[in-house]
Amino acid sequence: MPSKYVIGIDLGTTNSVVAYAPADVDSKSASIELLQLPQLVAAGTVESLESLPSFVYLATEAETNNQSLDLPWPSEPRTAVGQFARTRSADAPNRSVVSAKSWLCHHKVDRRAPILPFDSPDDVGKISPVEATRQYLAHLAAAWDHKFPDAPIQQQQVVLTVPASFDPVARELTRESAVAAGLPADFVLLEEPQAALYAWLNQQGDDWRKKLSVGNTILVCDVGGGTTDLTLISVEEEAGNLELNRVAVGNHLLVGGDNMDLATAHVVAGKFAEKGTKLNPWQSVSLWHSCRKAKETLMSPSGPETHSISVLGRGSKLIGNTVTTEVNKNEIANMLLDGFFPVCNLNDRPQTQPASGFQEIGLPFESDPGITRHIADFLQRSSSNTESDTQPITPDFVLFNGGVFKAESFQNRLLEVIGSWSSDSPVQPLAGAHDLDCAVAKGACFYAWNKNSGGVRIRGGVGHSYYVGIETAGLAIPGAPRPLKALCVVPFGMEEGTQANIVSNEIGLVVGQPVSFRFFRSNQRQSDQPGELVANWEDQLEESDPLNTTLSAAGLDEGYAAVKFEANITELGMFELWCAAVNTDHRWKLEFNVREDAAEEQR
Amino acid sequence: MGLVVATKAFFKLMFNRELSDSFQQLVDGKALPAPKTETKAVASQPKPKPAAPPKPSRNDAISLLAALQREARLIDLVSESLGDYSDEQVGAAAREVLEESGKVIHRMFALAPISSAEDGSEISTPESFDPAEYRLTGNVTGEPPFKGQLAHHGWKATKCEVPAWNGSSKANHIVAPVEIEIG
Incomplete structure (x- = not known):
């Protein structure tokens, strides 16, 4: 049965949004709407909102038993997701799962193990990052089926967005959660910054061809609640037509709008302290919320110089216990601008603080919140291995995405800093209305719609090159590991639905017992070809979870098999690596080992 | 058989x-x-909560009060004795509460002015009109359409989406629960 709708899902670190459109290829443009998402906003209270906060609340038995967490559809027995869970995350943090998505791509922990909320006692009924993701998606799927009982999501065309920086393991885990949540098995993964650009393309119609010209480069700068995602897209020409090509993606940066709110709250708490008011933990959380709400007003150049920030009294003596302080708007605005978008040179690098010997196993938050320095670093790295070796790429256009950029002074500062890096024509924002909060979902929906009607597509394939570690043969030296080389198995830019022909020496594999390969990726080494052995990579390769397989010995005479690697990127954007026997028809799939090793490392 | x-x-x-x-x-x-989707994670857990069956409905007015209290603390504000505090103190608390109350009300009712004319400008009523939509004050004589100065543009709700209540009938009249901080 052909699908009736195309659906775009933005599974965000802090908020999820669903956009949809009729899958009608005859119409000239996609009429995209946002799905209203019924969710608990308080115990026993269901309201439909445009976004589903990505929080899970692990309810107490009493809350579960009095049915106050029931939804209009059959739902999870012991948990609630959405706005209510978000509210609870402030007043009952040890029962609230936050930032599950960032944990999903944190390969120092076992992401299928019940570890969240991190640092909470076990009796709250912890869940795994994979399970939390499944619950968000299951809620979104149920909301869809509730609204469209005659067109269940299983039968629709679904595009789910992930950060461009997500590695194959995080993608695999996302897919696992999504299929378990009831999404159709053939859903497609799309990178978030690309989705944001698709939203712009949809809004522009055919006009985009007039606004961009060959040789232009667009920087997509997506600053969400907890993460920042960077992508470079270039405008090229093929057979007389303009083509868009994704040329580089940045690292996964754990810095975003939440950091800014916290920074503001920190300064304001200092003002209270000056006046002799010490805030208790509840007031501090409340202050954080007030600062989030005041951010736009504080950043707006118009209006009075000072702004008062109040923390309401907690009990029924609301007025009596309210504390207030005046803040100077410029002071806060400058602190945020200089802290998060500092003026810097293209040669500047993010500042790394010397790592302490003892470190908490938690999310690897960025030690440098200066987003402009991360952008400089990203641009330098992206150009270091492309043809334009001598001249770093500087973008001609910037596409802003994420709620943070509702404050125009952030946009202006970013443009000013990037503009100072190039003497050529000044950098410009991509003009046109852009829904900073919902563009990713809308763009994902447009991508699906577009796929049916054969419209514009951003090309680019995979944003990294991938490697397996091979120990070199040689005489063993006691105490020294054998030198490791990295065999390129997937070249940068390999397209979906293609296979890499890996020309390499045969590799001998032991059969009948598990074998493991170390696995690496790079977003800098763009010219390595499949089969190439890399011996020195300094900091250009980044290690990911190992790959493992057990080779069944059935039908093999010898105790080992001579194999070569085969790599596929499926149509759906998933990564597959196989070992194929050279002399027989045997093939073994390599799977990511996200369990044991990671768990051991943790101990 | x-x-x-x-x-x-x-x-x-x-x-x-x-x-x-x-x-x-x-x-x-x-x-x-609905048939469950079987997953490893779910298998070990109790059965899903069933869809909320229709329950004795709660008056929407209570749901609205609960939302105004929950999101804006409006009930706390109007229940406090204003005489005990200075204007400055009341103002500081009221600013927050009013801003948040406004957000709740606009989200649920999407209020819009009925007349788009400026205060004080000359406007006239339609030939036939509902007195619920136009209130005439002052020297009201003659036949419609009536002409006069706009004293207030009026308000109408362009939607009415008060949250649905799913809780128990026992909690029907609870506007805000008791809060207990566990140390």
């Missing part, structure tokens, strides 16, 4: 917990729950 089916069904129900639960619900006249 009927007996064969019945016997088969008997043994099926006897040894299949899930099926027998469904059968029980069928007998009880309840709708069958």
Whole structure:
């Protein structure tokens, strides 16, 4: 049965949004709407909102038993997701799962193990990052089926967005959660910054061809609640037509709008302290919320110089216990601008603080919140291995995405800093209305719609090159590991639905017992070809979870098999690596080992 | 034939917990729950909460009050004795509460002015109109359409989406729960 709708899902670190459109290829443009998402906003209270906060609340038995967490559809027995869970995350943090998505791509922990909320006692009924993701998606799927009982999501065309920086393991885990949540098995993964650009393309119609010209480069700068995602897209020409090509993606940066709110709250708490008011933990959380709400007003150049920030009294003596302080708007605005978008040179690098010997196993938050320095670093790295070796790429256009950029002074500062890096024509924002909060979902929906009607597509394939570690043969030296080389198995830019022909020496594999390969990726080494052995990579390769397989010995005479690697990127954007026997028809799939090793490392 | 089916069904129900639960619900006249999607993670957990069955509904007015208290603390503000505080103190608290109250009200009712004219400008009513939509004050004589100065543009709700209540009927009149901080 052909699908009736195309659906775009933005599974965000802090908020999820669903956009949809009729899958009608005859119409000239996609009429995209946002799905209203019924969710608990308080115990026993269901309201439909445009976004589903990505929080899970692990309810107490009493809350579960009095049915106050029931939804209009059959739902999870012991948990609630959405706005209510978000509210609870402030007043009952040890029962609230936050930032599950960032944990999903944190390969120092076992992401299928019940570890969240991190640092909470076990009796709250912890869940795994994979399970939390499944619950968000299951809620979104149920909301869809509730609204469209005659067109269940299983039968629709679904595009789910992930950060461009997500590695194959995080993608695999996302897919696992999504299929378990009831999404159709053939859903497609799309990178978030690309989705944001698709939203712009949809809004522009055919006009985009007039606004961009060959040789232009667009920087997509997506600053969400907890993460920042960077992508470079270039405008090229093929057979007389303009083509868009994704040329580089940045690292996964754990810095975003939440950091800014916290920074503001920190300064304001200092003002209270000056006046002799010490805030208790509840007031501090409340202050954080007030600062989030005041951010736009504080950043707006118009209006009075000072702004008062109040923390309401907690009990029924609301007025009596309210504390207030005046803040100077410029002071806060400058602190945020200089802290998060500092003026810097293209040669500047993010500042790394010397790592302490003892470190908490938690999310690897960025030690440098200066987003402009991360952008400089990203641009330098992206150009270091492309043809334009001598001249770093500087973008001609910037596409802003994420709620943070509702404050125009952030946009202006970013443009000013990037503009100072190039003497050529000044950098410009991509003009046109852009829904900073919902563009990713809308763009994902447009991508699906577009796929049916054969419209514009951003090309680019995979944003990294991938490697397996091979120990070199040689005489063993006691105490020294054998030198490791990295065999390129997937070249940068390999397209979906293609296979890499890996020309390499045969590799001998032991059969009948598990074998493991170390696995690496790079977003800098763009010219390595499949089969190439890399011996020195300094900091250009980044290690990911190992790959493992057990080779069944059935039908093999010898105790080992001579194999070569085969790599596929499926149509759906998933990564597959196989070992194929050279002399027989045997093939073994390599799977990511996200369990044991990671768990051991943790101990 | 009927007996064969019945016997088969008997043994099926006897040894299949899930099926027998469904059968029980069928007998009880309840709708069958949607089939579960089986996953490893779910298998070890209790069954999903069923869809909320229709419950004795709560008056929407209570739901609105609860939302205004929950999101804006409006009930706390209007319940406090204003005489005990200075204007400055009241103002500081009220600013926050009013801003948030406004957000709640606009989200649920999407209020819009009825007339788009400026205050004080000359406007006239339609030939025939509903007195609920236009209130005439001052020296009201003659036949419509009436002409005069706009004193207030009026308000109308362009939607009315008060949150649905799913809780127990016992909690029907609870506007805000008791809060207890566990140390």
